[in-house]
Amino acid sequence: MFKKILVVNRGEIAIRLIRACREMGIKSAAVYSSADTFSLHTRIADESHFLGGAAPSESYLNISKIIELAKRIEADAIHPGYGFLSENADFIQAVEEAGITFIGPSSKSVKMMGSKTAARELMINNNVPIVPGTTTPIDSLDEAKKICEGIGYPVLLKASAGGGGKGMKKVFNSDELEEGFLSASREAKKAFGSSDVYIEKLIQNPKHIEVQIIADKHGNYRHLFERECSVQRRHQKVIEEAPSPSLDQETREKITLAAINAAKACNYHNAGTIEFLMDSDRKFYFLEMNTRLQVEHPVTELISGIDLVREQINIAFGKKISFNQEELVILGHSIEARVYAEDPDNNFLPTSGKIVYHRLPSGPGVRVDRGIDNGSFVGLNYDPLLTKLSVLGKNREIAISKMNIALSDYLIAGITTNISFLKWILKQDKFLDGSYSINFLEEEFIPLIPDKWKSFQNLSDVEAAALFSVLLRNKKKNKFDNKSQNNYSKWSELLNE
Numbered sequence: 001m002f003k004k005i006l007v008v009n010r011g012e013i014a015i016r017l018i019r020a021c022r023e024m025g026i027k028s029a030a031v032y033s034s035a036d037t038f039s040l041h042t043r044i045a046d047e048s049h050f051l052g053g054a055a056p057s058e059s060y061l062n063i064s065k066i067i068e069l070a071k072r073i074e075a076d077a078i079h080p081g082y083g084f085l086s087e088n089a090d091f092i093q094a095v096e097e098a099g100i101t102f103i104g105p106s107s108k109s110v111k112m113m114g115s116k117t118a119a120r121e122l123m124i125n126n127n128v129p130i131v132p133g134t135t136t137p138i139d140s141l142d143e144a145k146k147i148c149e150g151i152g153y154p155v156l157l158k159a160s161a162g163g164g165g166k167g168m169k170k171v172f173n174s175d176e177l178e179e180g181f182l183s184a185s186r187e188a189k190k191a192f193g194s195s196d197v198y199i200e201k202l203i204q205n206p207k208h209i210e211v212q213i214i215a216d217k218h219g220n221y222r223h224l225f226e227r228e229c230s231v232q233r234r235h236q237k238v239i240e241e242a243p244s245p246s247l248d249q250e251t252r253e254k255i256t257l258a259a260i261n262a263a264k265a266c267n268y269h270n271a272g273t274i275e276f277l278m279d280s281d282r283k284f285y286f287l288e289m290n291t292r293l294q295v296e297h298p299v300t301e302l303i304s305g306i307d308l309v310r311e312q313i314n315i316a317f318g319k320k321i322s323f324n325q326e327e328l329v330i331l332g333h334s335i336e337a338r339v340y341a342e343d344p345d346n347n348f349l350p351t352s353g354k355i356v357y358h359r360l361p362s363g364p365g366v367r368v369d370r371g372i373d374n375g376s377f378v379g380l381n382y383d384p385l386l387t388k389l390s391v392l393g394k395n396r397e398i399a400i401s402k403m404n405i406a407l408s409d410y411l412i413a414g415i416t417t418n419i420s421f422l423k424w425i426l427k428q429d430k431f432l433d434g435s436y437s438i439n440f441l442e443e444e445f446i447p448l449i450p451d452k453w454k455s456f457q458n459l460s461d462v463e464a465a466a467l468f469s470v471l472l473r474n475k476k477k478n479k480f481d482n483k484s485q486n487n488y489s490k491w492s493e494l495l496n497e
Contacts (some may be wrong), residue, residue: 001317002026002076005103007045008066009081011371012387013295014041017079020309029073031066033059035381040373049073054381060084063091067098077101077316083383086292089114103316104270105291112266113289117160117198123286126265128258131203131277131285137196144181144199145174151201157181159188160196165235167191170202205437206277207246208232209284211259212300214308215269216315222325223256224304227296229275230438231425233348238441239425240296241335242303245396245434251282262289271297271312295388298367299334302392332365333399334392337407337422341384344421350384353377356414361406365392365399378415386417396434400426421445 004027007017014030018041021028030045035054042048051065052058059065061084070078078095080086080103092107104110113119121135132151137160138144148155148171157180159167167188171180181197189195212224228244229237247255259274266289273294275287297308311322342348355376360368370387372378378386389406393399407423428444430436 002101002313004029004073004075004077005313006066006070006073006075006078007031007041007081008060008078009084009086010036010039010041010060010382011385012369013081013083013293013371015044015371016369017081017309018045020307020313024310024313026313029075031060031069033381035379038377040371040376047073054379056084056382063088063094066091067094067100070095070100071098075100077103077313079103079312080292082292082295087114087290101316103312104293105268105272109266109268110291113291115160116158116162116288117196119289120198120286122265123262126261128262128265128286129284131200131287133200134198137198138181141178141181144177147199148174148177151199154202154204156200156202157184157197158200159184159192159194160198161192161194162188167197168235203277203279203285205439206230206279207244208237208275208287208438209244209247209255209278210273210275210290210294211256212271212273212294212297212308213259213263213268214271214311214315214321215263216321217269217318218320220321221260221263221268222321222323222328223259224300224306224308224328225330226252226255227299228434229296230436231431231440232438233441233445237296237338239335239337239422239431240299241333241396241399242299243330243333246278246282248282251278251284255284258284258286262286270315271308295338295385296336298369298388298390299336302334302365302367302390303331304328305331332392332394333396334390335399335403336388336390337403338385338418339387339389339410339412339422340418341378341386341415342418343416344418348418350380351378351416352380353415355412357411358413359409359411360387361389361409363402363406365402366406367391372412386412400432 005021006029007014008031018028027046030041030048031051032039032042032048033051033054049069052062078100085091087110089107089110092102092110095102096107117135117137120130123130134147154172157169167184169180169184171177184197185195188197208229209226210229211226215221226244227240227242229240231239255276262274263272271293273290276284277287278284301308341351343351355372357374367390368387372386391399391402391406393402404426407419410419425431430440
């Protein structure tokens, strides 16, 4: 087995990986930037090493420094966690060429799935259903017009090298196509260095269903059931659950088989996730493959009883998967909520500050993956994820109850978080009955009005229209209190003047 693993990440995922190493009797080496000098992950690792400045390019994304460090400390393997370099094929190739084991897929597999258009074509050739659209980038606006006329509006323009919602534009008719095409191309170029975009049919109000797979280097493939990840804000997941409340057993068998076929198509090994969109008729379509461990892997671990990180390490070392498919059963229902340092009442802007005190929830079936401690300083250099709160219940109703209690027991003093927002989600009818789609938060959540907008003075026309729109939506949803009613009346008067 490996003697030392270099963990090239930070926060809660670094701690998760370090603890797995400890359980397996493997020495762990952490890395940190100047912003993370006193972070929790640097204190629990067997050894910690400084990489560079707070900017990710100087530290967590600095490939040459990481490779040099791994050689110097004689690390046998590198685990990237998720984010940063976890899906960077050039980094994986550099690790491979240095004679160090990368705990994840091969650089070849990552390259195959890194291009969204190439991945779509690969899926077609391996009997995995994809959303109708193109498998190559669009060369011109004229070509885009012909394709849209062929598959019909609405359509979705997407960056070929993209992810996370960047370079993605919805187009509902031919009049919107030119601006949508140019905008998506500009955004794709800025975010990913490539202006290439492709076209998909827009599936309206879909479910986001993903299947956890794992494969070893001996040709064995397994799935660990599915997760529902449709509670999203700006294409970023907020709450995940497993299994999905939307699938019946027949659909589950079909979608997990499709996921295995997708993994086989790129000769995949280690942990990965196949993401699908599913419409109201339970027809599902390949979306993309995440060639890494997912943020939401705890819900899968809870319902399957499988330690995914342990499996990852063993597979990277050359061992076979430790379980057979028929051994797995769904052990209950799990929900994960992501606790962020952000202000839901101020357009979810990231927040920073010192955590004066925090109290974590506990109890049967409650799991907290954290990257913070009392006294931790939360800056604005990295993703604002503080902790992941996961629960396991005998069924979905019990799991929701456990999550409500756990969030109520949660306390973080000194910094604004999204805990109140998470509690709000759990009380909504569409969440309670499982009917929510990826448009759920966009349609249902109405933030409080920022203080700077409450004076009704010195606002641009755009700000005025935006605020009035919020107030009008409140009125339509019968969510007015006396203050909101007064605001609505004042704005109505102003707009009628």
